[in-house]
Amino acid sequence: MFMNSGSMVKVLLVEDDEDDCFLTRDLLSEIPSIQYEVEWVATYESALAAIKGNRHNVVLVDFYLGKYTGLEILAVALAQGCKMPMIMLTGVGDRDVDTKAIQAGASDYLVKSQLTPQLLERSIRHSIERKQVEEALKNSEARFRALAQREALLNRLAKQIRTSLELPAILDVAVSEICTVLDVDRCQFIWYDKTQKYPNFKLACRADNSQLKSITNDVREEIAALGEIILQLDGLAESLAFCINPNSDMRQFLAVLGFPFMLMIPVRTRSGKTGMLVCERWLFSANIFSYEWDSDRVELLLAVADHMAIAIDQAELYETTRIAKEQSERLLLNVLPQVVAEQLKNRNQIIADSFEDVTVLFADIVNFTELSSKISADKMVHLLNLIFSTFDGLAEKHALEKIKTIGDAYMAVGGVPLPTKNHAEAIANMALEMQQEIKNFYQEDGQPFQIRIGINTGPAVAGVIGTKKFIYDLWGDTVNVASRMESHGEAGRIQVTAATYERLKSKYVLERRGTIVVKGKGEMITYWLNGFQGS
Structure with a gap:
C-alpha cells in the first residue's frame, strides 16, 4: 500500500x-x-x-x-x-x-x-x-530463474550496490558489472536535469571494455551528443527503455560517439533525481550488423535500473541522515562540552563528576536591568548577544568552559570538564580582558558599560541536568562564593577570594580590599585583581 x-x-x-x-x-x-x-x-x-x-x-x-x-x-x-x-x-x-x-x-x-x-x-x-x-523487484527477478548465470550476476550486483552507502561507489560498481554481465563495449550513467532553462547533463561514471582504450573522443563533446539524443527521445517520462540504431535519425549525434548501437534506460529515484543508464556496442564488434538488444537483456537492465534507483535513494537517505546527525551533534556541542557530549551519547545515565580544584567566574553588567526598561526587546537582545559573544570568544581563547548566562550575568569555569593546573590564571586572564572588551560597548548616554566580576577557587561538582533540554551546570560552595564575590563587588572591578589570591599573587597585581561580610559565609578577606605584574 x-x-x-x-x-x-x-x-x-x-x-x-x-x-x-x-x-x-x-x-x-x-x-x-x-x-x-x-x-x-x-x-x-x-x-x-x-x-x-x-x-x-x-x-x-x-x-x-x-x-x-x-x-x-x-x-x-x-x-x-x-x-x-x-x-x-x-x-x-x-x-x-x-x-x-x-x-x-x-x-x-x-x-x-x-x-x-x-x-x-x-x-x-x-x-x-x-x-x-x-x-516488486523480487517478483520481477523471479521471471529470470532460467538464466542461471545472468541471474547470479544480477544478484551479485544487487548485493554490491545495496550494501554500499556511498553513491559514487554504487554507480561505479553498477556500470562495471553491466559491462561484464551484458558484454557491452561501454556503459555509463548520466545525471540530467531538464527543469532549468537550459537542460544540464553530467557524467557520473563510465566503464569501458579493454579494446576501447584507443578511443579518445572529447568527453564533454560526447556528453553533449548524448544530451541531444535524450532531449529528442519522445515520451521520456513514460518510456522504460530506448533502443537506438546507428542509421537512425540521430546519426549526426551518434557520429560523435563512434556510431554505436545504444540502449538507454531512465533511472528515476523517489527524491526526484533522474539519470540515464547508457549501454553501447560499436560497429567493429562481432556480429554487429545482426546485433539486437534482446528482451532478456532489456528486462535484466530494467531490473538493474530499479536496483540502482533503490540504492541511490538509500544512499541519499543515509547521507541526509548523516548530515542531520552531524547537525544535531554540533547543536549538542553548543550546550555541552565535547567530552561530556560523548559521555551522554555513550551511556544512558546521570552524568556528574566531582572536581577537587576549579576556578569559577561570575560577571554582571552594571545597570543593564535599568537600561533594558528603556530600550526595545530586540535591541536589548542584540546588545547582549554582541557582549556575550565577545566573552564566548575569550572563554574559547583561554580554553575555559562557559557554563551559562542568566539575564545579564555570565558564568564560566576553569578546570572543568578536563582538570588543568593553570585554571586560576586562565580565569584571571579572561576577567582582565573582559574588563577591556566591555569598554567597546556603550550605553544610551554614550558612556561605556561596566561589569562586576567575582572569582573563587575550590572544589565543585559538575554534571548534566535535564532529559530533553540538556544543561551542563556547576554546584557547590565554591560556586556560591564566586557569585557572592560578584554581587558584593564594585563596578569595573574584579573581586577574588583568598583561595584565588594564593594562586595568583606571584604573577598578578592584587590589592587587599579587606574584610567584608558575605551572606551565608560571614566575614571574608577579599582582594581586587588589578592587572599583571610588570604591565
Whole structure:
C-alpha cells in the first residue's frame, strides 16, 4: 500500500517502556490525513509472535528490550521471512548502532528524543514504499530463474550496490558489472536535469571494455551528443527503455560517439533525481550488423535500473541522515562540552563528576536591568548577544568552559570538564580582558558599560541536568562564593577570594580590599585583581 490521504496503516510497536509507547502513539496521532492502528507488545516473545503473523504494514522496534536488543529481533524476524519493514528506535543516537541496524536490514534508524510527527511519518512512508518496491523487484527477478548465470550476476550486483552507502561507489560498481554481465563495449550513467532553462547533463561514471582504450573522443563533446539524443527521445517520462540504431535519425549525434548501437534506460529515484543508464556496442564488434538488444537483456537492465534507483535513494537517505546527525551533534556541542557530549551519547545515565580544584567566574553588567526598561526587546537582545559573544570568544581563547548566562550575568569555569593546573590564571586572564572588551560597548548616554566580576577557587561538582533540554551546570560552595564575590563587588572591578589570591599573587597585581561580610559565609578577606605584574 502506498500511503495516501485517508490511508489506514497498521503499526506493530515493540516497546517495553510504557511512557515511550504513549509518546509514540501521541506522535502518530498528530500526523494529519493518515490513520494509524497501533498494536503494542512489550516482550521479545510477544514481538516475534506478532511479527510472525505478518498482519502489519510496519514494525517499530526499540533497540533495548530487556535482555534482548532490536538487532536480535530483526535477525530472527528476517530469518522467519518477515516482509514488513522494520524501523529501529533508540534513546540515544549512536553512529555504530545506526550502521549495524541498516546493515542488518532495518529500513531506518530513529532517535526517540529527536522524533517529530513529520519525521516519523516520513520514515514510515519511505520504509513501506521502499519495501513494496523491493518486493516488486523480487517478483520481477523471479521471471529470470532460467538464466542461471545472468541471474547470479544480477544478484551479485544487487548485493554490491545495496550494501554500499556511498553513491559514487554504487554507480561505479553498477556500470562495471553491466559491462561484464551484458558484454557491452561501454556503459555509463548520466545525471540530467531538464527543469532549468537550459537542460544540464553530467557524467557520473563510465566503464569501458579493454579494446576501447584507443578511443579518445572529447568527453564533454560526447556528453553533449548524448544530451541531444535524450532531449529528442519522445515520451521520456513514460518510456522504460530506448533502443537506438546507428542509421537512425540521430546519426549526426551518434557520429560523435563512434556510431554505436545504444540502449538507454531512465533511472528515476523517489527524491526526484533522474539519470540515464547508457549501454553501447560499436560497429567493429562481432556480429554487429545482426546485433539486437534482446528482451532478456532489456528486462535484466530494467531490473538493474530499479536496483540502482533503490540504492541511490538509500544512499541519499543515509547521507541526509548523516548530515542531520552531524547537525544535531554540533547543536549538542553548543550546550555541552565535547567530552561530556560523548559521555551522554555513550551511556544512558546521570552524568556528574566531582572536581577537587576549579576556578569559577561570575560577571554582571552594571545597570543593564535599568537600561533594558528603556530600550526595545530586540535591541536589548542584540546588545547582549554582541557582549556575550565577545566573552564566548575569550572563554574559547583561554580554553575555559562557559557554563551559562542568566539575564545579564555570565558564568564560566576553569578546570572543568578536563582538570588543568593553570585554571586560576586562565580565569584571571579572561576577567582582565573582559574588563577591556566591555569598554567597546556603550550605553544610551554614550558612556561605556561596566561589569562586576567575582572569582573563587575550590572544589565543585559538575554534571548534566535535564532529559530533553540538556544543561551542563556547576554546584557547590565554591560556586556560591564566586557569585557572592560578584554581587558584593564594585563596578569595573574584579573581586577574588583568598583561595584565588594564593594562586595568583606571584604573577598578578592584587590589592587587599579587606574584610567584608558575605551572606551565608560571614566575614571574608577579599582582594581586587588589578592587572599583571610588570604591565
